Amino acid sequence: MPTAQIQTARKTLSPRVAVGLLLTFVSLAFALFGGMSSAHADEVGAEYEYAFSGNVQYQDKPVEGVKISVSGNGYDAETVTDAEGKWKIGVPEKEKYTITMDESTLPDGVIVAEGGSSVEAEFGLSGKKSVNFFLGQGERVVVSFSDQLIARFFDGINFGLMLALAAIGVSLVFGTTGLSNFAQAEMVTFGALAGLFFSTVLQLPILLALLLAVVASGAFGWSLDAGIWKPLRKKGIGLVQMMIVSIGLSLALRYVFLFFVGGSTLQLEGAGDAKFQIFGPISLAMSDIISMVISIVVLAGVGFWLLRTRIGKATRAISDNASLASSSGIDVDGVIRIVWILSGALAGLAGILWAYFRPGIKWDMGGQILLLIFAAVTLGGLGTAFGALVGSIIIGVMVEVSSLFIPADIKYIGALLVLILVLLVRPQGILGRKERIG
């Protein structure tokens, strides 16, 4: 696509799927029992057997007075949503029609975020069909493709840095103990929840609360090692068993979180703040800027720790060759303990940053990015900390940029495909060393 070409794309203020955008929600029941809604005040074409219907909501509230039109097969009709946000248009034939939402009738700052304001719809087996529009925060402006690309690229870097925090933990643990830790996802969630706990339940100032949350996450990592992983290592449990134990742990923790916080999405103080333009097409919220700065500083710190400090060097030595490291007097257990603390703290920090980036805290939020973390670690090279950083940024950028070309609801697919392709072509990853047989 030529970059000069002007698209009628919308510049979304917050480009993530989950970001305050709620879909035009139509329940299956509504479609099935469409006949019951004949009491509709605004129903158009009620005389026909077939009908399209929908329910326009934004942030869980119905939106009234949105103009919806149906056209096709020589038929045109339009209606507006009622007080409950509902609309229904009857059509004469069981054929394909184009359904359009008039964006100018939406409230200010709300747009059709995904899938476009005009969709083609066809009936399934029944004579009723529900049509979804995804609404989001944003303004209707015309943005050039190159500007979108730059904006997405920047978002991707931000997302990638955040992934890197979680991925380095996975990578360090894998390097030193050989464990593919599925419960890393829950360590991410733990950080965000701890932040929520300190800031809303204990009413601490937000910065102190988040700092305490990172400390608590490190303590959580330590307790997992002391309570589970160290005893299992002592017991001589195999790596595959350990991996499955981590899956069990992941399941258990995930539902423990659900048990305590429920299924709703919660917000940290300051999440979803207004964005302002930095330069050119890039606009960020304050939390985005702080997030990037923190990520970069922390990652640089980890890099320094690995390269320059005694324990950091010991960590790398163990990743290279555990038995040699141990025979040369390195306290392997001590290093592994530190790695778990670090891994917990980094994952917790990633969780907090992600809670701002999404924005929102949910009981299974870690699980949503677990495979992206694995993809990043594998892409960079299993067990190499710097590989995890490189892999994370590539995955982050790829996920964000690819949503320019493919629907947002499958944007993670690209990252997962990369994961598979890397294993196919270069299983040792970008920075990993080639495996040797025999």
Next chain:
Amino acid sequence: MDILGMLSNTASWIISPTTIAYAIAAVGLSVHFGYAGLLNFGMAGFMALGAYGYAISILSFGWPWWAGILVGAGASVIFAVLLGIPTLRLRADYLAIVTIAAAEILRLLFTTMLFDEWTNSADGLGGYHDSFRAANPIPPGEYGFGPWMYNEKDWWVRIFGFVLLAIAVLIVWSLMRSPWGRVLRGIREDEDAVRALGKNVFAYKMQALIIGGVFGAMAGVVFALPSAVVPGSYVTSLTFFIWTIVLLGGAATVFGPVVGSVIFWVIMAALDNIIPALADAGILPITNIQAGVLRYIFVGVALMLIVIYRPQGIFGNKKELTFVK
């Protein structure tokens, strides 16, 4: 508390279509993991292919029910081959990550609006039952006794599920006592040793992946038969539940996965009845929603405990321990 109602409710799960479906999937996973040592964490993907293959064949193409089952099986074979070619030569844990990623890709593809025409996206598919029910030889009526009173449609689903399960068990039993099964068990332990004896290790692993995958697809069909196909069912948790079942019963045993599934679902159903009742009665200081969540925490803890303390499962032989260190 309605103890009798709770007991009856729990007992009905012994032969529920869900229990049968999970049992078939678990038998498939036992071929993968128990006998061949393949860490397949994409069982949910195979099941989704079976379910969607069945539903889409009927809804979009108007094919009969049995053709739908064949489509599901075919799709799982293709999926197994595509997964196997890159990963079966690599380290075992790579297969774990690739399969889990591939299953998630499938789920996202079934969820996206992009293929709404065929998949009905997140709402899923329903209303494909006519063809299967038309083939029902059981005359209308209520049959059974005690907690197991069902109408002819429910019995037809259960009996068909049982037949598929019996075939799967029979195939696994025949394969594993044969020289083919011996090669496979050898590969599980040390594939280089078997390679050095002139066996095409890759081909054996691929065959095992395909067989277990087809069982997975059949499980998906049975899962879909009585109800609807919703993409939200085929999440990684589904895979992990099947792993729990397989490890509970014994991964390298023929009947372990079947018994594991029954135990799993009976306990789950019992907890589903008991915990909310206790919460209602004020014995447990938790809300009803929390009461529903509690049993899933137990699943995770159970999975950890089994793997640590009894990795061979209830029926497994410690000497035939599947986990190679």
Next chain:
Amino acid sequence: MSSNPLPTGVTPVKSTGLHVGEIAPGVKKVDPIIIADGVTRKFGGLTAVNVEHLEIPRNAITALIGPNGAGKTTLFNLLTGFDKPDTGSWTFDGKNMKGVAAYQAAKLGQVRTFQLTKALGLLTVMENMKLGAKNQVGERIFPSLFPGFWRKQEATNEVKALDLLKKFKLDTKQTDFAASLSGGQRKLLEMARALMSDPKLVMLDEPMAGVNPALTQSLLEHILNLKQEGMTVLFVEHDMHMVRHIADWVVVMAMGEVVAEGPPDEVMRNQKVIDAYLGSHQDVDLGVVTGRVKGKMDPEAKKMAEEVEHLDQAINASEKGDN
């Protein structure tokens, strides 16, 4: 050299006149079973194998010796298809083996054992043996479902396996899990299992390592028997006395290259071998140093044992570094 505690019960018949022309690295053989040309294999910057030309004589026992890290096992892996060379080609029994997979090489009659024994511990001894048999129809997926196709063959294989197990004194263990065997018995089982396929060439990677002295005797006899039965043996070994005792031909590798070859006694006198392999320790009994032969460790031997251990670690470290 110091006292020789090796078994003297066996009187091997040495094959002679295996080569053509002047003895030198890469010398032509009268009847070679393997001919390798320009085979190289690199790991990172390290050249593990660089063999210009090598021929292995048929129906003879050839020993492959050299210090740790000389590339012996890597060459083994290359020849058996377990690893792929960067350059070069070789033939086995006249067949070009380029790109031939490990299992195909085994099918062609070239079987191997491993340095770290790979007895399949969760299979019984008899199952291990039957796994070694060739062309079992029941190992194909569809016939496997119907015992009628493979029962008879299974019975024949069982008879053959019992016969071999008797020879290796494992017949009383046939229903035991292989994991319950001692280290030496596992080595024997691995060799017996390899013989189930009636191979032409048997490649043994350190067959004596970890075998207790009581068993070395019978192992040596078995290796000698293989030759009598018309097979070719190529084995990697550290212990000079054993090499001298049973090998008809010795190939010496160092730094990935073949530095010398010839009949055992001549090779032992070769200055290059002494330099490359024995270093300054030619007076030390290697059997004693490697712990396989009981004997007194004089200070010189102790020093060498330490050096070897040191070298071992360094090599292991560098190999790990390639991972």
